[in-house]
Amino acid sequence: MTSDVRPGPMPDSLVEELYRRERVGLVRLALLVIGSKAAAEDVVQESFLRLRSTSSELSDPVQYLRRIVLNQARQVLRRREIERRHAPVDPGVVLPPELDEVWQLLDDLSENRRVALVLRYYEDLPYTEIARLMDCRESTARSLVHRGLKSLRRKIDADHD
Amino acid sequence: MPTMTETEDRLRNTLHAVASSVHHSEEMTDEVARTASPAVIPPDNRREGRSRRRSPFLVFAASFLAVLLVGAVSVLTGGTRPGSDLDPPIEPNASTDPAPVTTVPSPADESSPSTSTRPGEPSATAEFWAQTLAGWVDIVSRADTFGPDEPEPEARVTESRETGDPFGDGGSMVATVVSADGQLTVRAEYLGRDETIDEIDLETEIAELTADGTAQHVDTIWHTPDVDSEATDERVQAEYFLTEVKSGLARMTVLTVRGRLVVEVDTTDPALLFDKNQLMGIATGMNGTSLDLTWDPDHPLSTSVESLPEPTADDWVALDSDLWVASVQEGESDRLWVKTDTQDPTSANSTDTRSLYAYAGSDFVVIVVGEPVPEAITVTWDDGSTESVEPIWNTDLGMGFARFDNKAAQVVSVDGP
Numbered sequence: 001m002t003s004d005v006r007p008g009p010m011p012d013s014l015v016e017e018l019y020r021r022e023r024v025g026l027v028r029l030a031l032l033v034i035g036s037k038a039a040a041e042d043v044v045q046e047s048f049l050r051l052r053s054t055s056s057e058l059s060d061p062v063q064y065l066r067r068i069v070l071n072q073a074r075q076v077l078r079r080r081e082i083e084r085r086h087a088p089v090d091p092g093v094v095l096p097p098e099l100d101e102v103w104q105l106l107d108d109l110s111e112n113r114r115v116a117l118v119l120r121y122y123e124d125l126p127y128t129e130i131a132r133l134m135d136c137r138e139s140t141a142r143s144l145v146h147r148g149l150k151s152l153r154r155k156i157d158a159d160h161d
Numbered sequence: 162m163p164t165m166t167e168t169e170d171r172l173r174n175t176l177h178a179v180a181s182s183v184h185h186s187e188e189m190t191d192e193v194a195r196t197a198s199p200a201v202i203p204p205d206n207r208r209e210g211r212s213r214r215r216s217p218f219l220v221f222a223a224s225f226l227a228v229l230l231v232g233a234v235s236v237l238t239g240g241t242r243p244g245s246d247l248d249p250p251i252e253p254n255a256s257t258d259p260a261p262v263t264t265v266p267s268p269a270d271e272s273s274p275s276t277s278t279r280p281g282e283p284s285a286t287a288e289f290w291a292q293t294l295a296g297w298v299d300i301v302s303r304a305d306t307f308g309p310d311e312p313e314p315e316a317r318v319t320e321s322r323e324t325g326d327p328f329g330d331g332g333s334m335v336a337t338v339v340s341a342d343g344q345l346t347v348r349a350e351y352l353g354r355d356e357t358i359d360e361i362d363l364e365t366e367i368a369e370l371t372a373d374g375t376a377q378h379v380d381t382i383w384h385t386p387d388v389d390s391e392a393t394d395e396r397v398q399a400e401y402f403l404t405e406v407k408s409g410l411a412r413m414t415v416l417t418v419r420g421r422l423v424v425e426v427d428t429t430d431p432a433l434l435f436d437k438n439q440l441m442g443i444a445t446g447m448n449g450t451s452l453d454l455t456w457d458p459d460h461p462l463s464t465s466v467e468s469l470p471e472p473t474a475d476d477w478v479a480l481d482s483d484l485w486v487a488s489v490q491e492g493e494s495d496r497l498w499v500k501t502d503t504q505d506p507t508s509a510n511s512t513d514t515r516s517l518y519a520y521a522g523s524d525f526v527v528i529v530v531g532e533p534v535p536e537a538i539t540v541t542w543d544d545g546s547t548e549s550v551e552p553i554w555n556t557d558l559g560m561g562f563a564r565f566d567n568k569a570a571q572v573v574s575v576d577g578p
Contacts, residue, residue, distance in 0.1 A: 028180035037183065095178055102175040121169065122176040149168055156171070157162035 014061065015052045022062060023048075026069050032118040033073040035107055043072040067133055070115060077111045105155045113148030120145045472498050480555060480562055483521045486528065499528055524564040527552075531559055538563040 023044060030040035047068040051061065058064050095103055106114055112134070119130045131141040163171070472487035477500070480486050487498040501521035517528040527538050529552055539549040554561035 099175040153168040
């Protein structure tokens with residue numbers, strides 16, 4: 001005999017706890033992927049709303065939340081791809097020139113490479129974890145990081161010519 | 162050029178510097194009393210990313226309550242948005258439905274307010290409810306922007322072709338064009354030997370053409386009658402299309418811009434920019450409908466860095482005193498290159514064609530690759546005249562050539578190879 005009782009939604013207390021604990025980190029992650037603080041906050045906001053509607057039986061809600069944030073952030077990037085060609089995105093962050101240069105160049109990278117670089121060099125995640133979050137094979141994650149870094153290096157060099 | 166390690170360090174420092182701009186002071190604290198603070202920015206401003214002196218928690222709470230309201234409305238109106246009992250739980254990669262209006266809360270959530278403030282619980286203040294309603298409008302507005310849930314259309318494969326070698330490893334792309342409900346979807350599949358390549362690589366590789374600003378491109382506008390003219394957002398409807406045209410590659414991205422399907426063509430072949438017929442041929446081949454092709458001649462074109470691996474100095478073999486050929490292996494096929502004293506290297510895939518054309522000095526040269534050796538090569542000029550020449554054959558190279566006086570007239574056809 002099977003039960004037709006579905007797991008209930010995520011308890012508010014857990015959502016609240018996650019919100020208190022994870023929000024800032026997630027906004028930072030989204031900011032690095034999207035390049036805009038305002039958009040990053042909106043993405044995280046919506047991600048929490050999505051999380052709440054999911055099953056309470058998630059084994060790792062933080063991991064799940066991260067994936068939602070990344071997917072949402074990538075959608076934002078995709079929607080903005082056309083606009084980007086015509087109007088540069090203002091990150092809303094003032095940086096020293098050397099870092100600002102890298103930040104601007106990051107904006108030119110493709111979405112997947114950028115996400116992979118952020119996960120690797122900001123989150124310090126191993127490739128297996130990056131692959132899991134990006135829903136790709138580990139070799140692809142390695143390839144994305146390597147190519148992204150190589151591309152960034154070339155751009156830095158070209159910028160100095 | 163910086164070393165990889167230096168690049169890594171700079172990247173790491175940059176990311177941490179930017180991330181540190183999100184301060185903990187913005188983090189939700191125990192100042193839940195701010196729920197009723199008039200300093201909170203209305204959602205209209207929030208959407209535009211204006212100054213952000215609001216409480217993140219308040220916005221979350223407001224949005225959360227908005228979801229409750231929308232959910233309730235959905236229930237009352239019999240809506241069947243995702244999140245209803247008939248729908249499966251939302252997966253993290255459910256990327257096709259970004260609208261946040263997805264939750265039908267359990268009644269218990271609304272009926273058990275407590276004194277502590279937590280996401281989803283109503284505040285007693287009128288201002289809070291005002292914010293909540295504003296948030297509701299905001300969210301509904303976004304849902305409209307992203308469009309309603311669309312039924313799965315019946316897809317029709319209109320074309321599938323194997324083209325290109327995007328990674329230079331002898332692999333190829335299969336571009337399948339699917340027409341469904343007036344919209345095009347182009348799916349790219351990679352057939353290659355590099356096992357590390359997958360769909361993400363494909364997207365990455367092709368998207369880089371524009372992301373890096375490396376491709377020359379023109380925009381083509383594609384009108385189809387079935388497109389929803391009310392749509393206002395820009396959405397990529399199709400992924401990428403890759404095909405080889407003449408000596409260059411053309412890649413297409415199909416997207417919706419304000420209700421129109423826009424086919425963007427990125428090409429490494431500058432000649433394509435001036436060849437409307439060629440572009441139209443590609444585009445109409447994608448779904449068989451008519452194409453209204455326009456482009457802005459002032460459209461800024463970036464330079465192309467997409468290039469094939471060129472022959473090294475050692476690869477060139479003299480076929481004649483002013484004519485050199487080179488064969489460069491690309492995967493399982495060879496790409497043949499030719500150069501003369503008056504022409505930079507150009508190439509043609511020797512598996513696609515047996516002949517190459519070049520201009521050497523004042524001559525038009527036809528190079529023929531492989532057996533059988535033609536007895537004569539005939540060129541027809543556009544003034545109607547013809548000229549036949551017996552090719553000079555080089556057995557070692559397995560190819561020959563025939564030279565013609567390069568008349569002012571254009572070559573119409575070449576027979577023999």
